[in-house]
Amino acid sequence: MPDEAAADEADGAEAAADGAAADGAEANAAPAEARGRTDPDGLTVGQVSARLGVTIRALHHWDEIGLARPSLRTPGGYRLYTAGDLERLHRIVVYRELGLGLDRIRVVLDDPTADLPAALRAQRTQVAERIDRLERLGAGLDRMIEAHERGLLLTVEQQAAIFGPDWDPDSPARARERFGDTVQWRQYAERSAARGPEEWQAVADADAELDRALAEAMDAGVTPGSPEANQLVERHREVFASYFPLSRQMQVCLGRMYESDPGFAAHYDGIRAGLASWFRRIVDAGARAHGIDPDTATWE
Numbered sequence: 263m264p265d266e267a268a269a270d271e272a273d274g275a276e277a278a279a280d281g282a283a284a285d286g287a288e289a290n291a292a293p294a295e296a297r298g299r300t301d302p303d304g305l306t307v308g309q310v311s312a313r314l315g316v317t318i319r320a321l322h323h324w325d326e327i328g329l330a331r332p333s334l335r336t337p338g339g340y341r342l343y344t345a346g347d348l349e350r351l352h353r354i355v356v357y358r359e360l361g362l363g364l365d366r367i368r369v370v371l372d373d374p375t376a377d378l379p380a381a382l383r384a385q386r387t388q389v390a391e392r393i394d395r396l397e398r399l400g401a402g403l404d405r406m407i408e409a410h411e412r413g414l415l416l417t418v419e420q421q422a423a424i425f426g427p428d429w430d431p432d433s434p435a436r437a438r439e440r441f442g443d444t445v446q447w448r449q450y451a452e453r454s455a456a457r458g459p460e461e462w463q464a465v466a467d468a469d470a471e472l473d474r475a476l477a478e479a480m481d482a483g484v485t486p487g488s489p490e491a492n493q494l495v496e497r498h499r500e501v502f503a504s505y506f507p508l509s510r511q512m513q514v515c516l517g518r519m520y521e522s523d524p525g526f527a528a529h530y531d532g533i534r535a536g537l538a539s540w541f542r543r544i545v546d547a548g549a550r551a552h553g554i555d556p557d558t559a560t561w562e
Contacts, residue, residue, distance in 0.1 A: 303334055303342060303344070304332070304333070304334045304342030304343050304344045304347070305342065305343045305348065306340065306341065306342060306343075307321055307322070307332070307340070307341050307343075310343050310348065310351065313348075314348075314351055314352070314355055315355075316351070316355060321351075324351075324354065324364075325341070327364070329354065329364055329367070329368055330347065330350050330351050330354055331347075332344075332347055333346065333347050350371065353367075353371060354367055354371070357370060360382070360385060361385055361388070361389060362381070362385055366381060366385075369381070402455075405455045406451070406452070406455045408455075409451040409452070409454040409455035410447075410448065410451040411438070412434060412435070412438070413434035413435075413437060413438050413447075413450065413451060413454060414434040414454060414462075415454055415455070415457070416459060416462060418431045420459050420462075423459075424459060424462050424463050424466050425466055446505075446506040449505075449506035449507065450505050450506050453504065453505065453506070465504045468501050468504065469501060472494075472497060472498060472501050473530075473533050474533075475494060475497070476494060476498075476530075476533075476534075476537060476540075476541060477533050477534040477537055479491065479494055480534055480536070480537055480540045481534065484544075486540075486543040486544040486546065486547035486548075487544075487547035487548075487550070487551065491544040491547065491548070492544075492547070492548045492551060494544060495513070495544055495545055495547075495548035496548070498513070498541075498545075499513055502516075509562050510548070510549050510552055510554055510559075511549070511554055511559040511560060511561070511562055512561055512562055513545055513548075513549070514545055514546060514549050514554065514556045514559035515559060515560070515561045516545075517541060517542035517545035517546065518542060520538050520541055520542060521538045521539050521541075521542040526538065
């Protein structure tokens, strides 16, 4: 159920935008005796605005809709609020600050049969729901900030359980230092913020299954450029998308890194001797099939 106060948001925004100009216009238009002192029979719009902290625009609006009309007018036609008017305005301000919409405030003030506690409880429920949404938003922001700063939002124990005993828990920090200013790190952090241990376990399982498929294909003599090899290249791009989107040119660059970087090469060659170089060759062949020269491919 939308907050009733939101229905009056335009009123508040309009008042904020126009209040200062309206205040000045009212002050300049009112006669000197109305500006300089309180009329014995009432307060001017400007005086009420200053006393209650309500813009003149809002007072005019409440007058126009019949929520709070000044009971008196000067001979020149300027509004004057009596003590009774001021008391009604005080009540309106109180309920507005509690978040009630103008229509509900009208009922509270004018309908003697209105169940005020029920109306306030309904407003309290809406406030509680809003607080809950804001708390969840705050928690989401905290998690997103942490993901951008840390990358992997798992404890050391969780990382070891998911990625295996050979996993280096310092690798996310090194990746952040190396790639933290890139678009890909931001995309990775956005994915990481939404994942818990179960989601990361699914990612790790998919990576492990792909590694086994690559090793089995190399053992079976699958040649670069063959349909089987090209299918594995596409599967790698799909699996890798769990971290960030990977174009074919970027995949070529990644294949080079898998072969040349000691850490990545040790991982793949630890699965099968020569797997890092074989993977780079099938990626290059797949790129050529899509009109990409591996020798000139760049990270996008």
